[in-house]
Amino acid sequence: AAAARSLAVPLAVLTPLVACSGPASAAMGNIAAGVSDPTLRSFLDTAFFQALSLIFISELGDKTFFIATLLAAKTSRLLTFVGAAGALTVMTVFSVLIGQVFHAVPTGLTRGVPIDDIVAVLSFSYFGVRSLRDAAASGDGGMDEEREEAEEELEKAGIRRGRWALIGEAFTLTAAAELGDRSQLTTIALSAAQNPVGVCLGAVVAHCIATGGAVLGGSVISKYLSEKVIGYIGGSLFLVFAATTFYGLAPQLATLAGL
Numbered sequence: 001a002a003a004a005r006s007l008a009v010p011l012a013v014l015t016p017l018v019a020c021s022g023p024a025s026a027a028m029g030n031i032a033a034g035v036s037d038p039t040l041r042s043f044l045d046t047a048f049f050q051a052l053s054l055i056f057i058s059e060l061g062d063k064t065f066f067i068a069t070l071l072a073a074k075t076s077r078l079l080t081f082v083g084a085a086g087a088l089t090v091m092t093v094f095s096v097l098i099g100q101v102f103h104a105v106p107t108g109l110t111r112g113v114p115i116d117d118i119v120a121v122l123s124f125s126y127f128g129v130r131s132l133r134d135a136a137a138s139g140d141g142g143m144d145e146e147r148e149e150a151e152e153e154l155e156k157a158g159i160r161r162g163r164w165a166l167i168g169e170a171f172t173l174t175a176a177a178e179l180g181d182r183s184q185l186t187t188i189a190l191s192a193a194q195n196p197v198g199v200c201l202g203a204v205v206a207h208c209i210a211t212g213g214a215v216l217g218g219s220v221i222s223k224y225l226s227e228k229v230i231g232y233i234g235g236s237l238f239l240v241f242a243a244t245t246f247y248g249l250a251p252q253l254a255t256l257a258g259l
Helices: 024-033 038-044 047-059 063-074 077-103 115-137 144-157 163-178 182-193 196-223 227-256
Strands: none
Touching: 047 182, 047 196, 047 227, 063 077, 063 144, 063 163, 063 196, 077 115, 077 163, 077 182, 077 196, 115 182, 115 227, 144 163, 182 196
16 A cells, blocks of 8 residues: 555544545544544544444445344344344455455556555545435435335345244345445455455444344334435545545655656
């Protein structure tokens, strides 16, 4: 990864955000400009917090969220949580491993170009723009489209009986919904440019919190979730991370270009 460069960002923006990935992760150490507690400053700069924040906001109102909500309403909350959280944990580990493939590309093959950091910048930029675009086009209601898709998936699969059958169904449906989802691709991008252990732990915790909320009261929570608001918040987060990561990467790219 490129050498980090310090970057001061207003506390009002950074307080609800996470530290960005790649070369800008150290840059986010200067979030500290408005945070007096050194322990908090250090925590905001960890891969764990980055993954925790990004994955959690990505999972709110997602299809996997509603699959857990609907299954828990019709079957066992505990068994639904075990199956769904287990699937998301497996998918997270898989995504982190994919991210490490990008990170492990020999610099000799790329002529010194930091592929892992570039993947992170492009991914964050894409998700940021897409989230803002979707938010602008959405209504002011809840997550109706995601809920309908989840209901269709459950209708196709049917509800199985038996402890292990229910866990298996929750696992299978959740894993299928997560494959290629924004949270999975975000995990890959974070892992490509950050500490894989921290990313994995942060993402798993985020998934477990979101899934726990879904099985305990997803129907109630979804009534108060605005797709537009979450889209704007998530899109802004991704674009901030893309910009600050590119800021830390720019000096190395300039050097490679001979500027």
